[in-house]
Amino acid sequence: xxxxLDLKWKKYVAIAQLAVTHGLKNYxxxxxxxxFLVTCLIIFxxxxxxxAVRYGAVExxxxxxxxxxxxxxxxxxxxxxxxLDMEQDLRSGKLxxxxxxPISYLGSVFAEGVGTLVLNLLVLGTVTFVFTWAWLxxxxxxxxxxxxxxxxxxxxxLLALIFQMLVGLSAFWLQDVAPFSWVWEKLLFMLGGLFIxxxxxxxxxQYIAVWTPFPAILGQRSALVLHYDVAQVVWLTISLLTWGxxxxxxxxxxxxxxxxxxxxxxx
Amino acid sequence: MLQAFAFFVHLxxxxxxxxxxxxxxxxxxxxxxxxxxxxxxxxxxxFFNQFEHVGGWYLKDMLTVVSVGSGxxxxxxxxxxxxxxxxxxxxNGDLDPFMTQPKxxxxxxxxxxxxxxxxxxxMTCATLMVLGDLLHFQTIxxxxxxxxxxxxxxxxxAIIVHSLTFWLGSIQNLAQKYYDSLFxxxxxxxxxxxxxxxxxxxxxxxAGIIGYLPVEMIREFTWTKLGLLLLSSLTFWxxxxxxxxxxxxxxxxxxxxxxxx
Numbered sequence: 442x443x444x445x446l447d448l449k450w451k452k453y454v455a456i457a458q459l460a461v462t463h464g465l466k467n468y469x470x471x472x473x474x475x476x477f478l479v480t481c482l483i484i485f486x487x488x489x490x491x492x493a494v495r496y497g498a499v500e501x502x503x504x505x506x507x508x509x510x511x512x513x514x515x516x517x518x519x520x521x522x523x524x525l526d527m528e529q530d531l532r533s534g535k536l537x538x539x540x541x542x543p544i545s546y547l548g549s550v551f552a553e554g555v556g557t558l559v560l561n562l563l564v565l566g567t568v569t570f571v572f573t574w575a576w577l578x579x580x581x582x583x584x585x586x587x588x589x590x591x592x593x594x595x596x597x598x599l600l601a602l603i604f605q606m607l608v609g610l611s612a613f614w615l616q617d618v619a620p621f622s623w624v625w626e627k628l629l630f631m632l633g634g635l636f637i638x639x640x641x642x643x644x645x646x647q648y649i650a651v652w653t654p655f656p657a658i659l660g661q662r663s664a665l666v667l668h669y670d671v672a673q674v675v676w677l678t679i680s681l682l683t684w685g686x687x688x689x690x691x692x693x694x695x696x697x698x699x700x701x702x703x704x705x706x707x708x
Numbered sequence: 709m710l711q712a713f714a715f716f717v718h719l720x721x722x723x724x725x726x727x728x729x730x731x732x733x734x735x736x737x738x739x740x741x742x743x744x745x746x747x748x749x750x751x752x753x754x755f756f757n758q759f760e761h762v763g764g765w766y767l768k769d770m771l772t773v774v775s776v777g778s779g780x781x782x783x784x785x786x787x788x789x790x791x792x793x794x795x796x797x798x799x800n801g802d803l804d805p806f807m808t809q810p811k812x813x814x815x816x817x818x819x820x821x822x823x824x825x826x827x828x829x830x831m832t833c834a835t836l837m838v839l840g841d842l843l844h845f846q847t848i849x850x851x852x853x854x855x856x857x858x859x860x861x862x863x864x865x866a867i868i869v870h871s872l873t874f875w876l877g878s879i880q881n882l883a884q885k886y887y888d889s890l891f892x893x894x895x896x897x898x899x900x901x902x903x904x905x906x907x908x909x910x911x912x913x914x915a916g917i918i919g920y921l922p923v924e925m926i927r928e929f930t931w932t933k934l935g936l937l938l939l940s941s942l943t944f945w946x947x948x949x950x951x952x953x954x955x956x957x958x959x960x961x962x963x964x965x966x967x968x969x
Contacts, residue, residue, distance in 0.1 A: 469878075473885035480889045487900040491763055617733060619825070620740030627747040637751065641758050 452544050453552040460556025474561065475568045478518050482569070485510045485636055486576055504577045505667050510636050512663040515569040516594050517635070519561035520601045523554045527609030528618045536703075547606070547696055554602045562598055566591075586669050593665075596681045597658045601629075603688040604654065610692070613699035628653070634660025638667060654684040712812050716819055720787050723822035727789075734824045741828020742835065748895075749774050749836065763899040765923070768840050770897065772926055773919040775836035776851060777894040780858025780918055782829025788863045790821040792887065794870035795880040801961030814952050818863065847926055853934070854922030857941035858894070861917050864941075864948035865890055871948075874955030894918040914944065 464471065489503045489510075527550060530536045539546050574580050582590060608625050612618045629635070632646075633655035639647055650656050657680040665673060728734050752774070756767040765773075784791070797803060797817060806816045833855065837843060842851065869883045893915035901909055909916035917940045925933040 467881075470881045473882045476882075477885045477889055477892075480892065483905070484893065484896050484900075487905070488762065488896070491900050615733075615736070617737065620737050620744075623744040624740055624747065627744045631747055631751050631754075635751070637755055637758075642754055643757075646754070 453548055456544075456549050456552040457556035457559075460553045461560050464557055464560040471561070471564050474518055474565060478514055478565055478568055479572055481514050481518075482507070482511055482572060482576070485514075488636075504579065505581055506638075507577060508573060508581055508666045509638060509660075509663045511569050511573040512590060512594070512666060513633070513635050513659045515562070515566055516597050516601070516662075517629070517659065519558060519565050519598055520605060521554050521557040521561065522605070522622075523550055523557075523602065524605045524609035524612075524618045524622050526550070526553075527606065528612040531612045540700075547692065550606060550609075551602065554605070555599070558598045558602055559595075562594060566594070581666055583669070586665065589665065589674060590662075593662045593677060593681070596685075597662050600654060600681055600685050600688065601658050603685065603692055607688060607692055607695065610695045610699050613702055629655050629658065632656065633658055634664075638664055640664075654680075654688070657681050657684055712815060715811055716815050719816065719819045720822065723789065723819060724786065727822040727824050734827075737824040738828040738831065741825040742831045745774075745778055745829065745832035746835065749832075762897050765897050765899060769923050769927065771836050771840040772842065772851075772923050773897065774895055775833045775840065775842065776854045776858055776922045777891070777919055778829045778836070779833030779851070779855035780862055780894075781891055782826040782831075782833065783855055783859035784862040784866075785823040785826030785829065787822070787859065788818040788866075789823040789826065791818040791863055791866045791870065792884060793821075793880075794818065794867065795873040795878065795883050798870070798873045798955075798959065799878045799880070803956075803959060804961050813956065814867065814949065818867065842926075846929070850922070850926050850929065850934075854925070854937065857937050858918040858922070860941045861914050861944050862887075862890065862894075864944035865914060867948035868944075868951045871951045871955045874958045889913065890915060890918075910940070914940070917941065917944075 486507050489506045530539065536546070539549070542549075570580075604625065605622075608618055608622050611621050615621070632650040632653050634642070634650070639650055639656055639660045642650070657677060661673075661677055661680065665677075749771070752770050753767065756762075756770060760766070762770075790797075794817065803813065803817065806813050806820075809816065833851075837848070837851065842848070866883070866887050869886050870879075872883070873879055890913055893909065893913055896915075896919075898906075898909050898916045898920035906916070909920070917937065921933060921937045921940075925937065
């Protein structure tokens with residue numbers, strides 16, 4: 442039984458490894474993502490510098506704010522667009538060949554996503570850290586803070602990956618996932634506090650944001666840079682695990698419904 | 709020139725009809741793009757509620773830049789929707805069917821598809837104009853001119869970057885990221901930059917032409933600003949045609965057979 446379990450996991454590990462190899466071969470994509478990341482950071486660096494100068498010593502140190510945004514952009518841009526791959530699998534009919542395989546379709550998509558995510562997080566994390574440190578000349582992270590940041594970055598990326606898969610499942614009903622993908626992304630920007638910390642938002646909007654997974658993926662995680670607090674670390678851990686559980690259950694439930702719809706529709 | 713323009717108009721009409729053929733999907737895509745853009749703009753509303761102004765620009769100016777930027781991008785998606793695939797078309801040898809027809813190759817390629825989400829961007833432009841009370845006759849005229857010029861600059865920049873494929877090989881992802889960066893820069897205040905970066909905003913990454921010039925023109929109109937906007941848009945357009953034409957001379961396709969339906 443142990444051997445069967447090992448074999449089962451080895452399949453998914455192999456898919457993840459293939460995704461990493463594929464990502465390394467397509468290094469131009471990584472270069473493009475790095476350029477895009479640096480572009481975003483340059484815009485925000487100028488924006489916050491100007492605003493901070495205008496308002497003097499605001500509640501937030503502009504250097505810490507840039508680190509906050511950098512850590513947000515790091516995870517955001519690293520998330521692979523697997524919802525588009527899922528849409529393509531369905532549209533091209535490739536799904537029909539993947540379903541009978543002795544490997545879960547959801548599992549294989551997730552494994553592939555994890556492989557790409559890990560590679561992106563490594564490469565873009567290096568770019569983010571080097572650029573921001575070079576731009577500011579300093580960093581606010583202690584060693585425990587750095588490790589916590591890395592761990593939560595990976596967990597947040599995994600959570601975002603599951604939600605991307607949920608968006609991808611909408612292809613079974615709507616054929617085109619792009620519109621829902623855009624709305625999900627913009628809600629992530631807004632309620633996740635992409636370039637403004639959530640504490641600056643109006644109270645009613647903060648209340649709404651708390652009930653969504655977006656702060657756990659972006660702002661709440663990066664805000665540890667602004668104010669490192671063990672209680673916040675514990676709260677974030679609970680938040681990520683809870684939303685991970687909810688999203689995984691939703692994923693399995695909707696996938697079963699999607700397969701049912703596919704079968705009724707004749708495949 | 710007139711014949712080419714007439715062909716362009718007919719081609720865009722057909723492309724738009726094709727994009728609207730699935731009504732439900734068209735309406736969902738356009739509607740959700742509108743929602744997407746309004747959610748994005750709400751972040752600026754939150755920002756300006758806290759910080760009042762940035763570099764002398766207030767919420768109304770930000771609203772103008774997002775309105776013009778979205779409108780320009782939307783118009784480019786509607787009229788020149790296939791420009792984002794230009795690199796892939798060149799690499800795959802798919803220019804052949806276009807080259808065998810007695811029409812301008814570049815116009816034929818980039819206008820062969822219209823994207824429904826462009827209508828969502830145009831609706832965003834109109835919605836923000838209403839929300840920002842930008843409905844005076846002169847303002848409307850200036851915004852229309854800015855949207856058309858912005859569309860030209862967006863498309864021309866995409867053509868130039870994608871045409872580098874003739875020399876550099878497959879750069880589809882890089883070219884797309886560059887185009888996305890341009891859209892990103894165009895929707896953020898351009899007056900926050902200085903020095904070399906500010907110069908880049910009007911040359912290498914012409915977000916300043918798409919966003920900054922129109923806003924300054926609408927804040928305080930002068931014929932000089934209008935002239936600069938028109939001249940820079942036309943310059944980018946001619947540069948785009950020049951780059952593509954030069955690159956086309958290097959074009960080779962393999963023995964791949966393909967059809968264009």
